[in-house]
Amino acid sequence: MYDYIIIGSGVIGSLIARELSRFEAKILVLEKENDLATHQTTANSAIIHSGHDPKPGTLKAKLCVEGNKLYHELKKELDVPLLYTGAFVVAHDKKEEAMLDDLLKQAKLNGVPEAMILDKDQARKEEPKLASSITKVLSLPTTMVTFSWEVALAAMENALKNGASYQKNAQVTGIKKTELGFDVTINHKQVIQSKHIINAAGVMSDVIANMIEPDFEVKITPRRGEYFVIDKKVKGLFEHVIYPLPTDKGKGVLIVPQVHGNLLLGPTSELIEDKENVMTTREGLNYIKEQLTSLSDDIPYHQIIRTFAGVRATSTYGDFYIQESKNFPGFYHLAGIDSPGLTAAPAIAKYLIEHVMHDLPKKKANFDPIRRRPVSFRESSDQERLALIAKNPKYGKIVCRCEHVSEQEIIDAIHHPVGSDTIKGIKKRTRAGSGLCQGGYCESTVLGLIAQEKGIAKHQVMYDAQDSPILVKETKTHEND
Numbered sequence: 001m002y003d004y005i006i007i008g009s010g011v012i013g014s015l016i017a018r019e020l021s022r023f024e025a026k027i028l029v030l031e032k033e034n035d036l037a038t039h040q041t042t043a044n045s046a047i048i049h050s051g052h053d054p055k056p057g058t059l060k061a062k063l064c065v066e067g068n069k070l071y072h073e074l075k076k077e078l079d080v081p082l083l084y085t086g087a088f089v090v091a092h093d094k095k096e097e098a099m100l101d102d103l104l105k106q107a108k109l110n111g112v113p114e115a116m117i118l119d120k121d122q123a124r125k126e127e128p129k130l131a132s133s134i135t136k137v138l139s140l141p142t143t144m145v146t147f148s149w150e151v152a153l154a155a156m157e158n159a160l161k162n163g164a165s166y167q168k169n170a171q172v173t174g175i176k177k178t179e180l181g182f183d184v185t186i187n188h189k190q191v192i193q194s195k196h197i198i199n200a201a202g203v204m205s206d207v208i209a210n211m212i213e214p215d216f217e218v219k220i221t222p223r224r225g226e227y228f229v230i231d232k233k234v235k236g237l238f239e240h241v242i243y244p245l246p247t248d249k250g251k252g253v254l255i256v257p258q259v260h261g262n263l264l265l266g267p268t269s270e271l272i273e274d275k276e277n278v279m280t281t282r283e284g285l286n287y288i289k290e291q292l293t294s295l296s297d298d299i300p301y302h303q304i305i306r307t308f309a310g311v312r313a314t315s316t317y318g319d320f321y322i323q324e325s326k327n328f329p330g331f332y333h334l335a336g337i338d339s340p341g342l343t344a345a346p347a348i349a350k351y352l353i354e355h356v357m358h359d360l361p362k363k364k365a366n367f368d369p370i371r372r373r374p375v376s377f378r379e380s381s382d383q384e385r386l387a388l389i390a391k392n393p394k395y396g397k398i399v400c401r402c403e404h405v406s407e408q409e410i411i412d413a414i415h416h417p418v419g420s421d422t423i424k425g426i427k428k429r430t431r432a433g434s435g436l437c438q439g440g441y442c443e444s445t446v447l448g449l450i451a452q453e454k455g456i457a458k459h460q461v462m463y464d465a466q467d468s469p470i471l472v473k474e475t476k477t478h479e480n481d
């Protein structure tokens with residue numbers, strides 16, 4: 001019998017697992033996919049928003065501003081990457097300047113520090129590639145950018161270090177109330193018992209809720225966001241996150257410098273039926289190009305290396321829904337955690353535990369809050385590189401030439417406590433395959449290393465999901481060479 005089962009290993013479930021691992025409790029995180037944080041947390045703009053956008057008085061406004069501050073603590077404790085970009089929201093005429101003034105008032109009401117209006121000359125001095133049509137900007141210096149997937153990984157790694165457990169390929173398919181708590185069915189067969197359940201299933205949070213309470217008051221109305229990724233050669237072209245003025249549909253199409261040097265352009269915001277449909281479309285990508293003309297005259301479209309899409313868990317509730325079930329005490333729902341959910345995530349985890357959950361067990365005396373990032377050859381100095389190679393020559397064998405990822409880093413990622421044995425899992429952990437050639441050069445070597453380290457045949461190595469082979473069968477063996 002577990003004390004807590006957390007459904008979903010996105011940034012929300014992973015940070016909740018870490019917060020709960022401060023207590024004397026038996027915790028299990030269940031994830032239906034073949035790796036953690038495979039949905040919203042892997043496909044978003046990665047912005048740690050200042051908190052200027054949510055309506056004052058909402059939980060989104062409160063937890064966004066608090067979450068933004070908490071990221072400094074997460075950086076110290078979990079070593080998560082943070083780029084201190086700041087942000088500009090742009091205006092083009094008197095009408096938009098008035099809207100910018102209102103946005104500044106809203107930012108101040110929400111408690112956003114250091115927000116101020118800059119005229120076009122001040123703005124262009126800091127950001128020379130802004131569109132010539134821009135007349136004023138709202139400057140939001142506390143805006144930052146992270147690598148969202150790594151926040152989830154770091155939190156999970158730390159939760160496991162502090163005694164929590166994690167099971168992937170474990171889809172929750174049924175939940176039943178029992179006398180002692182809840183019976184949770186995984187993959188239609190295995191049943192696990194828990195005293196409490198935390199529903200952090202993102203776009204599927206209403207599906208999970210409906211397994212036990214069909215009259216759950218929140219419905220997820222998924223919104224897809226599409227993006228272009230620009231090669232890291234353009235690093236430094238834009239230093240700030242650039243936003244248009246927000247509309248009813250959200251924060252609009254943005255320019256976002258990324259922690260690894262790339263530039264992200266997007267997202268769109270389109271209501272869709274299928275909650276996990278992450279296809280990009282010609283219409284969506286053309287829309288991004290149209291919208292960006294109001295932010296810059298100088299977008300390097302010739303440097304696009306890929307496109308992708310993510311689906312937001314937007315809901316009929318209109319705010320973050322973080323509540324104990326009205327019908328089933330001990331069952332906690334986190335629904336409608338769309339943007340700024342990444343920003344708010346550390347504050348959401350604390351809010352759930354400090355204000356919503358009750359009867360928590362005793363705190364552990366030996367909770368260890370520290371996690372450190374694995375060695376990165378790319379980020380090491382020449383001296384550090386030499387020391388690494390002297391220790392292990394495999395650090396000197398570069399597998400991914402675009403991102404300078406060594407053989408040993410790939411081997412480390414395979415055997416990491418939250419390791420992976422898929423091409424995409426290794427890509428997310430090491431960046432092998434994230435560069436200009438998108439794996440064209442290194443993918444077969446990564447595949448060979450996974451097979452070698454796991455002791456499996458090459459055709460058994462998956463791209464991402466459990467049933468996503470890249471190779472079908474061996475066509476040439478030593479016997480018939």
Ligand SMILES: Cc1cc2nc3c(=O)[nH]c(=O)nc-3n(C[C@H](O)[C@H](O)[C@H](O)COP(=O)(O)OP(=O)(O)OC[C@H]3O[C@@H](n4cnc5c(N)ncnc54)[C@H](O)[C@@H]3O)c2cc1C
Pocket residue numbers: 007008009010011012013030031032033036037038039040041042043044045046047048049170171172173200201202203204208224225226267309310311312313337338339340341342343344
């Ligand atoms: C296009 C886009 C742009 C965004 N930009 C930003 C931004 O710049 N800044 C910001 O603050 N926020 C942003 N967000 C929002 C942010 O990404 C999310 O709020 C955050 O990632 C939510 O995390 P989560 O853990 O709730 O959801 P998810 O990451 O989706 O995790 C939910 C997990 O639950 C699992 N799951 C679902 N059903 C089951 C089941 N039956 N059994 C077991 N597991 C299950 C899923 O597989 C998934 O891994 C954006 C979102 C999108 C889509």
